[in-house]
Amino acid sequence: MLTVDRLESGYGRARVLFGVSLDVAAGQLVCVMGRNGVGKTTLLNTLMGVIPATAGTVTFGDRDITKLKPHERVRLGLGYVPQGHETFPQLTVHANLLVTLDASGNPASALDEALDVFPRLKPLLKRRAGFLSGGQQQQLAIARALVTRPKLLILDEPTEGIQPSIIIEIEEAIETLHRSGIAILLVEQYLDLALRLADRYVILDAGRVVHAGTATDLQGEEARRLLAV
Numbered sequence: 001m002l003t004v005d006r007l008e009s010g011y012g013r014a015r016v017l018f019g020v021s022l023d024v025a026a027g028q029l030v031c032v033m034g035r036n037g038v039g040k041t042t043l044l045n046t047l048m049g050v051i052p053a054t055a056g057t058v059t060f061g062d063r064d065i066t067k068l069k070p071h072e073r074v075r076l077g078l079g080y081v082p083q084g085h086e087t088f089p090q091l092t093v094h095a096n097l098l099v100t101l102d103a104s105g106n107p108a109s110a111l112d113e114a115l116d117v118f119p120r121l122k123p124l125l126k127r128r129a130g131f132l133s134g135g136q137q138q139q140l141a142i143a144r145a146l147v148t149r150p151k152l153l154i155l156d157e158p159t160e161g162i163q164p165s166i167i168i169e170i171e172e173a174i175e176t177l178h179r180s181g182i183a184i185l186l187v188e189q190y191l192d193l194a195l196r197l198a199d200r201y202v203i204l205d206a207g208r209v210v211h212a213g214t215a216t217d218l219q220g221e222e223a224r225r226l227l228a229v
């Protein structure tokens, strides 16, 4: 479904990704891991077209999307939840969802489906997003991406800075989405959660893929060393 082939990108002259290749098959959950600063967020931003690729290709389905704009990628079925659960703090939860719904052109039922994944948001629809807890904001950020009905959902550290009880809810939601057949590319530092959720994993180090395999391989000493856990 998603094929990344020898992808390179960076900031100005500073190159961050060096020939990254990976695949996400339909319905698969692939976890990208690695220490701080190895290029995980840069990889996701390059996949979404937020940062231009300087070499390599990104193919989604049978389409080369390497040069498409972010909104064009969303329209093709890529959903992105950037790090830091971005929402519009001044808008209500409902308005946050409606903005995405309108932009997507999807029917109102897409909003109900997203709320079914995060029922905890239902009583909060009239509250301003800026007044939600970190965990609720993360749920809203994921719900906004779901409103676009993605075929592939890309999540950047959805559990970062979130209290443990809400991490469980977010994990359950990711599991539900995975079971429903959505492919997921997840950046996750929390190894136990990654092990529970992932079909396959990729470990980055200094902008290169240094390990990849099935979640069962991930128990290995080498993987733990690369993640410094």
Ligand SMILES: Nc1ncnc2c1ncn2[C@@H]1O[C@H](COP(=O)(O)OP(=O)(O)OP(=O)(O)O)[C@@H](O)[C@H]1O
Residues within 6 Å of the ligand: 011, 014, 016, 034, 035, 036, 037, 038, 039, 040, 041, 042, 043
């Ligand atoms: N906007 C930017 N301008 C310049 N350099 C950047 C920018 N964003 C990130 N970098 C650098 O690119 C490298 C990779 O950063 P990136 O955020 O992709 O890593 P990461 O693996 O996602 O780390 P973290 O887990 O801390 O988010 C780092 O050296 C970082 O300092």
